Amino acid sequence: MSDKNILLMAHLMRRAGFGASKDDLIEISKRSYEAQVDLILDSEPKYEVSKHLMHRYQPDYGSPMGNSSNGASWLYKMIWSDSPFKEKISLFWHGIFATGYAKLANGIVLHDQIKMFSKLGLGNYRNLLIELSKDPAMIIWLDNCESRKGAINENYGRELLELFSMGTGNYTEKDIKEAARAFTGWTIANKEYMTEKSQRDSVWPYGRLAMHFEYKEEDHDNDEKIFLGEKGNFNGEDIIDIICKQKATSRFIARHMYSFFVEDEPPVPEWPYKEPNNPEAIDALSEVYFNSGYNIKEMLRFLFKSDFFKTEKVWNKRVKSPIELVAGTLRLTKEFYRPEKFQSATNSQTSFMGQHAMNPPSVEGWHWGTEWLDSGTVVERVNFSSSKLGNINNSGIRKIIDNVRAKTNEIYSPEILIDLLLEELGEIIVSQNTKETLIDFAESRLKDKELLTDENLSELLKLVGAMPEYQRA
Amino acid sequence: MLDTNQKSLVVIQLSGGNDAMNTIVPYTNGIYHDSRSAIHLTESEVIDINGSLGFHPEMGEIKKLWDSNNVAVINGIGYPVPNRSHFRSMDIWHTAESESIAPDGWLGRTIREIDPSHNNVVTAVNFGRGLPRALVCKDVPVASVGDLETYGLMPDIKGKDQRENALNYFSRMYGPNQGRDAILDALSENGVSAMIGADILSGANSKYSSSVEYADNPISNNLKDIAKVIFADIGTKIYYAQHGSFDTHAGELFNHAKLWKELSDAVGDFYRDLKEHGRENDVTVLLFSEFGRRIEDNGSGTDHGSGGVAFVLGGSVEGGFYGEQPSLEISEQVEGDMKYNNDFRSTYATLLDQWLGIDSVPILGKNFEQFSFIKKG
Numbered sequence: 001m002s003d004k005n006i007l008l009m010a011h012l013m014r015r016a017g018f019g020a021s022k023d024d025l026i027e028i029s030k031r032s033y034e035a036q037v038d039l040i041l042d043s044e045p046k047y048e049v050s051k052h053l054m055h056r057y058q059p060d061y062g063s064p065m066g067n068s069s070n071g072a073s074w075l076y077k078m079i080w081s082d083s084p085f086k087e088k089i090s091l092f093w094h095g096i097f098a099t100g101y102a103k104l105a106n107g108i109v110l111h112d113q114i115k116m117f118s119k120l121g122l123g124n125y126r127n128l129l130i131e132l133s134k135d136p137a138m139i140i141w142l143d144n145c146e147s148r149k150g151a152i153n154e155n156y157g158r159e160l161l162e163l164f165s166m167g168t169g170n171y172t173e174k175d176i177k178e179a180a181r182a183f184t185g186w187t188i189a190n191k192e193y194m195t196e197k198s199q200r201d202s203v204w205p206y207g208r209l210a211m212h213f214e215y216k217e218e219d220h221d222n223d224e225k226i227f228l229g230e231k232g233n234f235n236g237e238d239i240i241d242i243i244c245k246q247k248a249t250s251r252f253i254a255r256h257m258y259s260f261f262v263e264d265e266p267p268v269p270e271w272p273y274k275e276p277n278n279p280e281a282i283d284a285l286s287e288v289y290f291n292s293g294y295n296i297k298e299m300l301r302f303l304f305k306s307d308f309f310k311t312e313k314v315w316n317k318r319v320k321s322p323i324e325l326v327a328g329t330l331r332l333t334k335e336f337y338r339p340e341k342f343q344s345a346t347n348s349q350t351s352f353m354g355q356h357a358m359n360p361p362s363v364e365g366w367h368w369g370t371e372w373l374d375s376g377t378v379v380e381r382v383n384f385s386s387s388k389l390g391n392i393n394n395s396g397i398r399k400i401i402d403n404v405r406a407k408t409n410e411i412y413s414p415e416i417l418i419d420l421l422l423e424e425l426g427e428i429i430v431s432q433n434t435k436e437t438l439i440d441f442a443e444s445r446l447k448d449k450e451l452l453t454d455e456n457l458s459e460l461l462k463l464v465g466a467m468p469e470y471q472r473a
Numbered sequence: 474m475l476d477t478n479q480k481s482l483v484v485i486q487l488s489g490g491n492d493a494m495n496t497i498v499p500y501t502n503g504i505y506h507d508s509r510s511a512i513h514l515t516e517s518e519v520i521d522i523n524g525s526l527g528f529h530p531e532m533g534e535i536k537k538l539w540d541s542n543n544v545a546v547i548n549g550i551g552y553p554v555p556n557r558s559h560f561r562s563m564d565i566w567h568t569a570e571s572e573s574i575a576p577d578g579w580l581g582r583t584i585r586e587i588d589p590s591h592n593n594v595v596t597a598v599n600f601g602r603g604l605p606r607a608l609v610c611k612d613v614p615v616a617s618v619g620d621l622e623t624y625g626l627m628p629d630i631k632g633k634d635q636r637e638n639a640l641n642y643f644s645r646m647y648g649p650n651q652g653r654d655a656i657l658d659a660l661s662e663n664g665v666s667a668m669i670g671a672d673i674l675s676g677a678n679s680k681y682s683s684s685v686e687y688a689d690n691p692i693s694n695n696l697k698d699i700a701k702v703i704f705a706d707i708g709t710k711i712y713y714a715q716h717g718s719f720d721t722h723a724g725e726l727f728n729h730a731k732l733w734k735e736l737s738d739a740v741g742d743f744y745r746d747l748k749e750h751g752r753e754n755d756v757t758v759l760l761f762s763e764f765g766r767r768i769e770d771n772g773s774g775t776d777h778g779s780g781g782v783a784f785v786l787g788g789s790v791e792g793g794f795y796g797e798q799p800s801l802e803i804s805e806q807v808e809g810d811m812k813y814n815n816d817f818r819s820t821y822a823t824l825l826d827q828w829l830g831i832d833s834v835p836i837l838g839k840n841f842e843q844f845s846f847i848k849k850g
Contacts, residue, residue, distance in 0.1 A: 370659035
């Protein structure tokens with residue numbers, strides 16, 4: 001069993017990234033834990049995954065038609081970025097501000113939205129909400145372009161409060177209407193034409209175009225509003241200012257963070273009826289929210305350095321989302337050095353498992369935790385990880401096998417083999433039952449060192465990829 | 474009356490927007506020929522039905538079923554305020570909700586009604602990878618089968634003995650366990666039911682025998698697999714498969730013909746197979762697409778439109794035309810498209826109430842007028 005520090009680093013890398021192999025963990029562990037947290041939060045990528053590279057392999061990357069290539073290119077960044085945390089943050093916000101292709105029929109605005117999350121997702125929450133309210137994809141997704149003075153569409157006002165900031169039970173129906181009034185006039189330029197273009201949905205040239213935000217003074221309702229007890233001629237920014245001041249907002253964001261980075265909380269609709277797993281942690285995060293001036297990065301710095309995050313009690317207490325499972329596995333196997341065509345096929349694996357990036361099932365986004373698992377998705381998940389780990393031709397797996405062989409030069413037993421393999425794959429901790437099962441398999445197939453053939457190791461790795469622990473993070 | 478338990482529904486999704494006008498062709502209508510200067514079908518090509526409408530030339534097998542009164546053609550099917558985005562329109566058909574974005578699918582809700590306590594992990598089987606939204610519903614297990622012959626856990630492991638061996642280890646890892654938590658419970662429960670499902674389905678594969686020789690293409694393979702599962706009598710009520718892409722913006726004459734040839738032949742073989750096994754009255758098939766296409770062609774194909782055609786076929790189907798053939802007169806068009814005259818949920822309601830014997834109102838949210846394309850008693 002590896003030392004405690006490496007195990008803790010492995011936990012950190014699973015949560016603040018998509019996992020790390022033993023080789024990576026040895027490098028990382030040269031720093032202190034605190035220094036590693038700061039590095040993850042503060043460093044910019046040394047080299048961005050270049051968009052020229054993406055365009056070479058996926059010509060419709062970032063294009064209006066490019067729904068699947070946008071998903072694929074995002075996955076590619078998760079696999080190859082030297083700062084996967086950036087992508088993890090975008091994924092975090094995409095889960096909350098889930099916006100989907102089904103209604104937009106336009107890839108580029110979604111692509112731009114995800115880029116916006118990665119740029120602003122660690123900053124000030126107020127700024128993020130303002131940009132979100134101006135985001136063309138969001139404006140169409142929640143119909144704010146249909147809302148004007150005297151004829152409001154409440155959709156955005158409602159979801160801003162319910163899904164993006166405070167959660168149900170903390171405001172009235174009147175507040176929703178007042179918020180919606182304040183956001184009248186926040187629309188996209190040339191809306192009728194854009195909607196028509198999207199609907200025609202044609203492969204012919206100019207079938208779809210990028211969109212941008214426009215504030216239409218003449219559609220804005222500038223009269224007095226009363227929102228959450230405050231009175232004024234509010235515009236959208238004022239509403240967000242008031243929202244950000246609310247205790248409920250701080251707790252809502254804190255709970256989302258806890259669920260995404262620490263351990264699975266029940267799905268959001270159950271929050272009003274169920275206490276958080278760890279109320280003290282939510283209190284503490286909510287305090288950091290106010291003390292730091294709504295700063296997301298400082299909340300996360302606090303979170304990663306807290307005992308409630310570091311404790312072994314929460315290790316592996318999350319079900320990997322399909323995107324985390326696929327991205328994490330491919331980071332390990334080091335497949336797809338270049339974003340080839342086949343890589344987009346791998347992207348569709350996540351939708352087989354129930355998570356189609358940029359196409360959530362509803363405005364609520366995905367339900368996470370054990371809700372990822374059903375008999376259909378478990379087959380897809382197990383088969384994916386089993387076949388990827390079992391493919392010894394991939395350089396990442398090759399390296400792991402080489403390491404295992406080198407480390408068993410002196411002394412070998414099936415137990416040692418299993419321990420080593422689980423360490424090399426990123427310090428995976430397994431139950432006694434799983435371990436005994438794997439050792440039994442090794443006893444039957446890899447009893448002696450001479451039996452460490454590629455074929456036998458591949459069979460063992462297929463079983464390791466199929467074990468229940470591999471589905472957790 | 475048939476034993477309700479044997480009845481099943483096969484849904485085939487024609488993805489991409491099937492051109493209704495070149496499927497059930499108004500070949501005597503001048504407006505049809507004028508609007509379709511590039512891609513019309515002529516009187517000598519179509520398979521005549523009634524002197525004014527004809528099947529697409531490649532639909533010979535479906536025409537045979539029509540002649541034996543087993544095909545309901547639902548013309549002018551759609552929903553209010555047509556949406557011409559593939560994704561949104563398909564979503565509307567999947568969720569049976571045309572105004573807001575619904576979280577689950579109409580068949581998912583149906584499966585939950587049929588088997589609320591999930592006694593059968595194969596109540597619904599989807600042929601293809603990844604669940605179409607139509608089948609999604611919280612806590613409803615659905616097996617998604619790419620290929621029945623290789624379906625199951627760890628298909629990568631070659632060799633029957635080796636795979637069985639690996640599955641033994643798999644079931645040990647997912648079996649009764651110490652120190653369980655909610656996540657391991659969920660993994661175990663679903664891992665085990667996946668194994669059971671795979672086991673049941675592989676039995677269906679090995680028991681099958683038939684003199685019908687299906688063509689070798691995805692939709693024929695899917696319908697053959699569906700026949701295998703039907704004959705195995707494992708309690709599956711809903712089957713789902715997809716065929717396409719019908720998104721014929723270009724090269725429509727060639728592509729559309731190929732797609733219908735494959736589908737029509739596959740359906741013909743499927744019915745021969747059902748008949749050979751005495752099951753033709755137990756199975757009803759729905760063919761639908763997310764929308765029809767524009768009345769006017771674009772020089773080599775057609776763009777997205779509205780007002781489509783759906784088909785319901787089977788031994789228990791009362792054949793004929795349902796819905797009305799939409800008028801092609803300019804004044805009757807909707808932005809250059811055929812206007813729908815019957816809500817697709819009327820077809821769903823008919824299938825639910827009259828075929829599966831399930832109250833359609835809770836599933837569809839309200840009462841929709843029904844057709845009479847299911848034979849009585």
